[in-house]
Amino acid sequence: MTDSELIALYQARDPRAVEETRAQYGAWCAAIARRLLTDSRDVEECLNDCALAVWNAIPPAEPKHFRGWLGAIVRHRVLAIGKANDRRPSTVEESALELAASLPAADTPHGQAEAEELGRAISRFLRAQKEPARVVFLRRYWYADSVEQAAAHMGWSISKTKTVLYRTRNRLREFLEQEGLWNG
Secondary structure (H helix, E strand, C coil), X not given: CXXXXXXXXXXXXXXXXXXXXXXHHHHHHHHHHHHHCCCHHHHHHHHHHHHHHHHHHCCCXXXXXXXXXXXXXXXXXXXXXXXXXXXXXXXXXHHHHHHHCCCCCCCCCCHHHHHHHHHHHHHHHHHHCCHHHHHHXXXXXXXXXXXXXXXHHHCCCHHHHHHHHHHHHHHHHHHHHHCCCCCC
């Protein structure tokens, strides 16, 4: 079933939409949740919450990239559950601190609008990167892999992985400065 067919089921309020989404993306969503939550009950809670969130969001939402949109919902819910239960893995804290130096502060009056523009700019930046740098960046900062896990996924040494991440963060900061989204 295609993503547009799934969205059509949601728009028609057909309960099969949830079943089809679980069949098509359930394992992938669970992998995201398990990567950041250690308790299987938290993972199950997350997946159920996300199914309800997607059901409630479509309509009116019509995501252009359903898989990415769904992954974002899962990731945001995972982080909320981890924070609420005080069970967030250390890789989340480590990766957030690493990336924070490359991103502008979020305490501006424009809040949500700036955050959305920042997200679009980061997406443009990542699309312009060579695939290995983009993949390792996402493994580290989106999926919250440890440096060791990201290195193993890429088949690289830890040193090479750290170097690529460092250089990519610096390029991101320069890109954001050029876009007028950061003045460090």
